[in-house]
Amino acid sequence: MSLLKVSGLTKNFGGLCAVSNVNMEINEKELIGLIGPNGAGKTTLFNLLTGVYEPSEGSIQLNVDGAMKEIGGLKPYIITRLGLARTFQNIRLFKELSVLDNVKIAMHKNIHYGSLQAIFRTPAFYREEALVKERAKDLLKVVNLYEKRNEKAKNLPYGEQRRLEIARALATEPKILFLDEPAAGMNPQETADLTKLIHQIKEQYNLTIVLIEHDMSLVMTICERIYVLDYGKCIANGIPEVIKQDKRVIKAYLGEDI
Ligand SMILES: Nc1ncnc2c1ncn2[C@@H]1O[C@H](COP(=O)(O)OP(=O)(O)OP(=O)(O)O)[C@@H](O)[C@H]1O
DSSP, rough: SEEEEEEEEEETTEEEEEEEEEEEEEOOOOHHHHEESSSSSSSHHHHHHHSSOOEEEEEEEEEEETTEEOOOOOOHHHHHTEEEEESSSSSSOTSSHHHHHHHHHTTTGGOOOOHHHHHHHHHHHHHHHHHHHHHHHHHHHHHHHHGTTSBGGSOOOHHHHHHHHHHHHHHOOOOOEEEEEEETTTOHHHHHHHHHHHHHHHHTTTTTEEEEEEHHHHHHHSSSSEEEEEEEEEEEOOOOHHHOOHHHHHHHHTEEEE
């Protein structure tokens, strides 16, 4: 049974059809690439899958405990609780807060103490706070930012801010992780480190990963399967070797070397 099934998904913005009748089926532990020229509808599709936008038409079904549940149009925080997490194309961190606090805040869905326990600083509050802090530190070790845990997020170089975003997404304990252009703005060394990190977290957390990326060498190297969007429509879906040869894909990129 698939983990995520998208059928006839459509999003209209006035007269513009940004996502048009898209079908996708994603299985557990797959690493999927979502590519397409600028304005093809990739981010809009992510926004539909993560509850930022409500679909105009179509369905998004998530496998929840063995049963397919419709999640299209649910609020983003409910979708996060169901196990979908994402990073954004334009980095969204709490820039004035420390690296550690950025991860701790992302863990709020897993915190069990109530506001009264927090106000009166009960033993349960301190116990849970200590656990959250330890888990946040562990996640920072995974993304190799532990040494920078006390720095303000805004002081990290760009590539490290992107890794911090990944740690924040992991903090919600997702089943599926959506990465929106994770390598954007990275130098070749940072991109190589990112490639390693993506493989590592996929194995360590049993993750299914879907990534939007313009860096074709990254996509073709790490993705097991690729969906291609063009003008909102899915024009191809397959393994990298097949996508590279697909005439419609080559035409969509107007000779871009993929
Ligand atoms: N909120 C919105 N209101 C109106 N039009 C929108 C909105 N969001 C996206 N669009 C339009 O929908 C189309 C698809 O945009 P989208 O950002 O999803 O493309 P993309 O494939 O992610 O592009 P890029 O690779 O440049 O990030 C574009 O024509 C864009 O201008």
